[in-house]
Amino acid sequence: MMVENQDLGLSLSLNFPAAAERNPAASLQLNLMPALVSSSSSFNVLHRTPNWSDSCPSSSDRNNADAFRVETRSFLKGIDVNRIPPTAAEAEEEAGVSSPNSTISSISGKRSERDLPVNEHDGERTSSRGLSDDEDGENCRKKLRLSKDQSAVLEESFKEHNTLNPKQKLALAKRLGLRPRQVEVWFQNRRARTKLKQTEVDCEFLKRCCENLTEENRRLQKELQELRALKLSPQFYMQMAPPTTLTMCPSCERVAAPPPSSAMDKAAGHQHNRPHRMLPFNPWSTPTAH
DNA sequence: ACAGTTGGGTCCGTTACGTCA
DNA sequence: TGTGACGTAACGGACCCAACT
Secondary structure, eight states: OHHHHHHHTOOEEEOOHHHHHHOGGGSEEEOOOOTTSOGGGOOOTTSOOOOTTSSSOOHHHHHHHHHHHHHHHHHGGGOOTTOOOOOHHHHHHHHTOOOTTSHHHHHHSHHHHHHSOOOTTOHHHHHHSOSSTTTTTOOSOOOOOOOHHHHHHHHHHHHHOSSOOHHHHHHHHHHHTOOHHHHHHHHHHHHHHHHHHHHHHHHHHHHHHHHHHHHHHHHHHHHHHHHHHHHHOHHHHHHSOOOSSOEEOTTTOOEEOOOOOSHHHHHHOOOTTSOOOOOOOOTTSOOOOO
């Protein structure tokens, strides 16, 4: 079980989606990530990941991007029915990138990208509305299958970081011959898929926890019955050594702290609403035979 | 300093399309 | 050939946050 989680590099999150979304502190996180998994490569999609290296990608990011460019240039030649040839306007835009909040951001933003009318001066927007579907004047969306190569590049990119800043979105889009919006959507959907998988893993994990707890409960009940039987057996009861550290509260049937020794405790007597000192119990471990 | 506005980002639920058995 | 299931690209809306007024 843990092996699965480790293999997947997952962090287990038990949370209530709405609450966690608004208040990450409200979610219970069991971090099952192996230590070697870096935060940038983790799939912790249940928490909002801040835009990594927002306006200023690290040199390693740039190196990665360059590596990508070299790596992908060759096989992208054969791409794709979905491909739009990069326009001069796009090239200009990319050259003009200065910060996420600059022109690029507004261009890559969903509304500006989707909703603004096609503009002769704006290459991005010109190419952003569908590839051929809008040319015929229809508004119906045509779903375009990404090629294997495109998916592979996107996948690689996602492995490095599951969110994109505008700069990288544009670069990736240009490299793949896609619209930035398409890249953005792909990352959104990819995060959703990752989260879904994580949820399935969580469910499985919780199921097993529940089974373990049920088993443990059954075992404790049985043990309790045995203890009761022993208590009712007089000769054994007489031979029994007095309890050393733990006693059983006869009324609430819980393992309680030893009898009070101080005068104050004696005066207070046994209180049922006081927390009992319970035996240490690890619900995640499999039940062991005694 | 603080409240309101704005723009951009993400997530979520849903729809619609492409593929395959 | 038709069809239902499934995967996933694409969409709209809600919400959050930072920058700006």
